[in-house]
Amino acid sequence: MARGNQTAQATARKGVVTADDLQRRAEALVDEVAEHCRPFENLRRKLKTGRRGTQAYQDRLTELETASAVLRTKAEHACLGIDEVIESLRD
Numbered sequence: 074m075a076r077g078n079q080t081a082q083a084t085a086r087k088g089v090v091t092a093d094d095l096q097r098r099a100e101a102l103v104d105e106v107a108e109h110c111r112p113f114e115n116l117r118r119k120l121k122t123g124r125r126g127t128q129a130y131q132d133r134l135t136e137l138e139t140a141s142a143v144l145r146t147k148a149e150h151a152c153l154g155i156d157e158v159i160e161s162l163r164d
Contacts, residue, residue, distance in 0.1 A: 092161045099154035106147045113140045 116137050123130040 092158070095154070095158045095161050099151070099158045102147070102151040102154040106144070106151050109140075109144050109147055113137070113144055116140055 116133060120130065120133045120137060123133060
């Protein structure tokens with residue numbers, strides 16, 4: 074979330090939030106979701122190639138559970154950012 078935070082911090086320093094600021098922030102949040110999808114997909118692939126019932130399989134399930142929670146949170150933040158942009162465009 075480095076890019077999203079940088080944009081938010083720059084905006085906070087200015088004290089004024091423009092539609093362009095909101096768009097940059099939403100784009101950064103969407104980028105974060107996309108970046109997190111790759112490692113999630115790698116974990117999914119490893120899970121499918123593992124033997125069910127083994128400790129390694131259970132470990133991967135735990136890793137996927139954590140990765141799923143992170144991905145869900147990032148996606149929710151991206152949705153909120155997109156909603157802000159859409160609302161700003163209506164004004």
